Amino acid sequence: xxxxxxxxxxxxxxxVRHVLDAGEDVVIGVHSSRREPDLFKDEIGKRVHIxxxxxxxxxxxxxAVRKYDVNRIAxxxxxxxxxLSPGDEYRTNMGGLINVMETARICGIDRVLVASSQSxxxxxxxxxxxxxxxxxxxxxxxxxxxxxxxxxxxxxxxxQTGISVVFMRIGSIYGPxxxxxxNMPSRMTRAAVTGNPPDYGRGGVPxxxxxxxxxxxxxxxxxxxxxxxxxxxxxxxxxIGSGHGTxxxxxxxxxxxxxxxxxxxxxxxxSPNWRSDPFMDISRIGEELGYQPQYTIGPAIAEYxxxxxxxxxxx
Numbered sequence: 001x002x003x004x005x006x007x008x009x010x011x012x013x014x015x016v017r018h019v020l021d022a023g024e025d026v027v028i029g030v031h032s033s034r035r036e037p038d039l040f041k042d043e044i045g046k047r048v049h050i051x052x053x054x055x056x057x058x059x060x061x062x063x064a065v066r067k068y069d070v071n072r073i074a075x076x077x078x079x080x081x082x083x084l085s086p087g088d089e090y091r092t093n094m095g096g097l098i099n100v101m102e103t104a105r106i107c108g109i110d111r112v113l114v115a116s117s118q119s120x121x122x123x124x125x126x127x128x129x130x131x132x133x134x135x136x137x138x139x140x141x142x143x144x145x146x147x148x149x150x151x152x153x154x155x156x157x158x159x160q161t162g163i164s165v166v167f168m169r170i171g172s173i174y175g176p177x178x179x180x181x182x183n184m185p186s187r188m189t190r191a192a193v194t195g196n197p198p199d200y201g202r203g204g205v206p207x208x209x210x211x212x213x214x215x216x217x218x219x220x221x222x223x224x225x226x227x228x229x230x231x232x233x234x235x236x237x238x239x240i241g242s243g244h245g246t247x248x249x250x251x252x253x254x255x256x257x258x259x260x261x262x263x264x265x266x267x268x269x270x271s272p273n274w275r276s277d278p279f280m281d282i283s284r285i286g287e288e289l290g291y292q293p294q295y296t297i298g299p300a301i302a303e304y305x306x307x308x309x310x311x312x313x314x315x
Contacts, residue, residue, distance in 0.1 A: 002228050003070040005029035005053055005061070005100065006077030010178050011115070011170070013037050014221035015074065015228075020047055022225060027068045029053030029061070031077070037177065055096030061103040074113040074228055075100045078146070080180070093146045097154060104163045113228055114154055116167045118213055118241060118280055119144040127245075127277035131169070131237040131284055155236065166227060171241030171280060175217030175300065176307040185214060185251050189301060192259035193308045207271040208252075211245030213279035216295040216304075226289040234288055239280035242293050254301035 002019060006012045007028030017039050019026045025047040031054045040048050051064035055077055064070065079092050097114070104112045121129040122144050123136035139145040151167050158165040174185035181190055184206060191198035200206060223240035227233065252264040285291040295303075 001025060001027060001068055001070045002072045002074060003027040003029055003051070003053075003064055003068070004074045004076060005055060006075070006115075008035050008037075009076060011173065011217060011221055011224065012074075012076050013039055013177050014175075014217050015076075015224045016040050016048060018221050018225035019228065022229060024229065025049070027051055027064060027070060029064055029077075031055075039177070055099055056092055058099040058102060061099055062107060065103055065107045065109070070107075071110045072113070072228055073100060073104060073109055073111075074115075074224065076113075076115040076224075078115070089142070094149065094153075097150055098157070101154065101157050101161075101163065101165070104165075105161045109163065111164045111166060111228070111233075113166050113168060113224065114150055116147045116151055116169045116237075117143055118169055118171050118239070120147050120151070120169060121278075121280070125275055127275065127279055128281040129239070129279070130281040131235065131239055151237070158236070164233075165236065166233060167237045168224060168227060169237065169239045169241075169280065170220055171213040171215035171239075173215055173217050173220050175304050176311070178217065184212075184248065185255070185301065185304070188251060188255045188264060189258070189305050189308060192255050192262040193305055198264065205265070205267050206248040207274070208247065208249040208266040208268055209270045210248050210274055211278050212248075213241045213244075214246045214251065214297065215240070215242040215293065216300040219293040219295055222294075223285060223289075223291050226285070226291055230289055235284060238285045239282050240285060240291070241280040241282055243279065243282040243286075245277060245279040246297050250297050251301070254297045255305070257298060258302040258305040 004012050007016055008030050016026050027049045029051050049068055053064050054060045079089055120135055122140055154165050178186055187198055220240050248266055256262050
């Protein structure tokens with residue numbers, strides 16, 4: 001039985017669906033989220049079990065593991081950026097990590113999956129980025145700092161205790177159920193569907209040629225499901241992404257195709273922060289588990305736009 005802590009989050013909800021489709025039941029650890037998404041609403045209380053889990057309270061994790069006979073944990077919860085003071089953010093992130101690891105040690109969990117991020121590669125100027133690339137110590141944002149710390153300290157704890165810990169470096173994600181909608185594909189798609197001008201946020205109008213490893217959420221969550229259910233794994237770090245870079249112009253064109261008559265004027269050329277091939281090498285998870293993204297930007301944005309039209313509460 002798999003316990004997904006943060007299973008009512010963006011990636012978590014789609015991962016639940018993939019696990020169910022693969023034939024396994026799942027436990028969702030929730031703290032503040034109280035959703036019943038259509039994605040698996042009919043399975044709640046049957047194949048989907050809900051447990052109250054607060055990662056700052058180790059007893060709540062142990063109780064969920066023992067109640068549902070859990071043998072694998074996917075730790076995918078993180079406080080929303082800016083929602084806590086720096087001290088509380090640190091305590092929640094780092095305390096939550098050790099509480100999940102200690103639960104795994106005490107309860108004899110077979111595998112712990114920890115959500116990391118492609119942000120660990122931000123200090124590298126040229127891709128594609130492979131799991132074995134040396135990572136620079138300096139960090140530019142909180143996500144990068146915490147994910148690097150998770151991998152460093154989590155690996156140390158695993159080596160000291162013998163528990164199996166796998167880190168998932170996840171690409172930039174967009175798609176249905178993304179409640180904050182902060183990233184560029186979501187902002188553009190929302191603007192097209194609602195007929196409003198796009199709000200690009202503090203970064204302003206993006207540069208057309210800048211590239212990002214944009215990955216549709218259904219592809220990312222499939223990778224998480226494969227790692228959670230694999231009988232054995234040969235490595236402790238796996239990239240989960242699209243396997244290629246998508247330009248901002250490609251995103252704009254895909255949104256315009258999904259909403260005819262809508263056009264976006266981007267800044268021409270490249271930004272000062274442009275990087276060469278800034279995407280993750282996904283050959284490791286592909287060769288070992290058969291992971292292969294199913295969505296390109298056009299069909300993914302078309303599906304995302306249609307979901308937004310049908311789900312006005314999420315616009």
